[in-house]
Amino acid sequence: MPFANYKFPEGILDHARKEEIIHRTTEMFVEYFGEEVRPYTMVLIEDVADGGWGRADETLTLEKMGLPAKPI
Template sequence: MPFANFKFPEGTLDHARKEEIIHRTTAMFVEYFGEGARPHSMVLIEEVADGGWGRADETLTLEKMGLAAQAGTGRA
């Protein structure tokens, strides 16, 4: 079963963007594994609370990334 797990900062994706990610990821699995993979493909999108993740030993926030004004718009 093909499986993808995406993690995004909370509030940066709207419903339409999540659907697009799910559809495009599933299409990629089908392209790679064949049409038989479609009914067994799983895509999980998780939203991580602001400040609940980090990179290179630094806690990241939407503000630090310059995204605070864009939160909730569907664009990250």
């Protein structure tokens, strides 16, 4: 079963954008593995609380990354 897991800062993606990511990811798996994988493809989008993740020993926030707090 193809599986993709995306993690984004909470609140940065609206419902329509999440649907687009799910659709495009599913289409990518179908392109690589064939139509028979469509019913078994799983895409998980997780919203991570602002400041709840980091890189290179630094906690990241939307402000630090210069990203808007509103959904895109």
